[in-house]
Amino acid sequence: MQDEVNEKTVSLCIRGGKITAQLLKAAMRKALAQMEQEKAKQKQQSKVQKQQDDKAKDKSYRGKQTMEKLMRQNVQLSNIEITDGNIKSFERVAKKYSIDFSLKKDTTAKPPRYFVFFKARDADVMTAAFKEYTGKSLNKTKKPSVRAKLKDAITQAKDKNREREKTKQKEKEPTL
Secondary structure, three states: OHHHHHOOOOOOOOOOOOOOHHHHHHHHHHHHHHHHHHHHHHHHHHHHHHHHHHHHHHHOOOOEOOHHHHHHOOOOEEEEEEOOOOHHHHHHHHHHOOOOEEEEEEOOOOOOEEEEEEEHHHHHHHHHHHHHHHHHHHHHHHOOOHHHHHHHHHHHHHHHHHHHHHHHHHHHOOOO
């Protein structure tokens, strides 16, 4: 069964009044040569396609990358300074907007500063991403902490418990 699957069938059609062995031999050689040319052509096309895919992969870096990869894309770079040490939250926002960027840490300043380098053509997208990032960071500072919420909930529960005990004591008192 497996041998039958592996075998291939080729049909060869020849028009003619009288077919000789030499004519059949020449037709078969011509058909084989044509098949080999098609195989070679397919191999060459696959090589070209593979090279194009490799080039596309080189240029299609997205998100956080090294400065070298960003500079290799031959575009003008712009930068913005971030003083906040919480870079991970910015990376999430940049990934959402699919911005190609690189982070550099400036250790010469006493509190370390971070520079975000990005493509100049992404400036509008970058400003939108930065607005979202700053909005999120401001909301985090305004939001009360979970511990503070927990303390408030505990005090409210204690107050409610005291009120219940008072009402129970009033109900238990005998009336005269």
